Amino acid sequence: MIPGKSDLIPNRLAWSGLIALGFVTTFVYAGVLGHDFVDFDDPMYVTANFFVQRGLEAGTVLWALTDTTAAHYWHPLTWLSHMADVEIHGSFAGGHLATNVALHLGSTFLLWATLTSATGRFWESLAVAALFALHPQHVESVAWVAERKDVLSTFFFCLALLLHVRYAHRPSLLRLLAVYGVFLLGLAAKPLVITLPAVLLLLDYWPLRRAPFSPPGDPPPDGAATTARLLLEKAPLFVLAIGVAVLTVVASDLGGMFEEERLPWSVR
Numbered sequence: 001m002i003p004g005k006s007d008l009i010p011n012r013l014a015w016s017g018l019i020a021l022g023f024v025t026t027f028v029y030a031g032v033l034g035h036d037f038v039d040f041d042d043p044m045y046v047t048a049n050f051f052v053q054r055g056l057e058a059g060t061v062l063w064a065l066t067d068t069t070a071a072h073y074w075h076p077l078t079w080l081s082h083m084a085d086v087e088i089h090g091s092f093a094g095g096h097l098a099t100n101v102a103l104h105l106g107s108t109f110l111l112w113a114t115l116t117s118a119t120g121r122f123w124e125s126l127a128v129a130a131l132f133a134l135h136p137q138h139v140e141s142v143a144w145v146a147e148r149k150d151v152l153s154t155f156f157f158c159l160a161l162l163l164h165v166r167y168a169h170r171p172s173l174l175r176l177l178a179v180y181g182v183f184l185l186g187l188a189a190k191p192l193v194i195t196l197p198a199v200l201l202l203l204d205y206w207p208l209r210r211a212p213f214s215p216p217g218d219p220p221p222d223g224a225a226t227t228a229r230l231l232l233e234k235a236p237l238f239v240l241a242i243g244v245a246v247l248t249v250v251a252s253d254l255g256g257m258f259e260e261e262r263l264p265w266s267v268r
Contacts, residue, residue: 008116017126018112025108025133029101032143033094041146044070046082046096055087056080068251074244077188078149096145103151104142108133110158118165119207149190156186157193164200168208168220180236187240191248194241197234204230 009015037047046052049070051060064079071078081099089095108129115125132138141150160182167175179200186193204210209217210225225233 008113008122010122014122014126017123018109021108021112021126021130021133022105024130025105026101028134029104029142032097032101035093035097035143037093037096037145042144045078045146045148046086047091049082052079052082052086054083056083068247072252073191073248074251075149075153075188075190077185078152078190081148081152081189082145093145096148097143100142100145100148100151103148103155104133104138107151107155107158110155110162114158114162114165117162117169118203150192153186153190153193156182156189157196160186160193160196161199161203164203165208168204168210168222171222176233180240183237184240187244191244194245197237197241200234200237201230 009018037043043049051063051067054060060083061080064076064083067076067079068074082096085096085099089098111132112125112129115128116122119125141147141154160179163175163179163182167179183193183196186196204225205214207217209215209219210222211230212224212227214224
């Protein structure tokens with residue numbers, strides 16, 4: 001049976017496991033607080049970026065919302081997060097990296113909550129969240145200021161997953177709109193999250209078992225949905241994903257990204 005909100009953390013031992021995951025993850029990444037900016041991409045994103053160095057002003061916010069040339073794609077939320085860090089931490093790189101650690105930690109707990117809510121399996125979900133938190137693949141994203149776009153977009157990706165699970169358990173227009181809104185925030189952090197609509201369809205198949213052809217098991221309280229309904233729910237997400245994908249390709253071409261290494265379409 002799918003757990004209710006009160007069943008996410010069943011006992012004190014489970015609480016201890018969750019707290020231990022947070023402590024270990026923080027301990028592993030605490031060393032980045034003593035790191036400095038690096039010469040690769042950090043100047044473009046923070047230290048030598050005229051708009052970011054000015055912080056949050058009307059002009060810089062407008063630039064963040066409209067620029068597609070500085071990084072060759074549209075990611076205003078990433079620019080705004082860097083500006084906010086400049087306002088708070090100035091040129092102290094450790095403060096910028098602390099934000100990366102906090103975002104990664106938040107994504108870890110969001111992933112745990114999503115899997116626990118979707119499957120009802122606390123410890124298995126905690127193990128997956130721990131693998132996500134401590135996997136070496138994430139070190140670059142957390143320990144490099146310029147990779148803010150990665151940890152920021154992942155945070156909204158995981159939040160959208162959790163909101164979708166909540167919607168599947170108790171559908172409402174407001175909950176569905178929340179999924180759309182958070183997905184847009186994720187796209188505004190990094191276009192990579194365009195895969196979310198397909199991931200949500202996979203979740204509907206299993207473990208949520210909302211699809212008519214899902215494997216046997218306990219469906220959510222709302223019951224199984226028709227294939228048409230599942231696709232209709234995701235239609236706005238696919239529209240947003242396609243729109244941002246097109247914008248990214250156009251921005252990359254107009255910006256001459258990797259022009260010296262570009263291959264003709266026939267070779268690609």
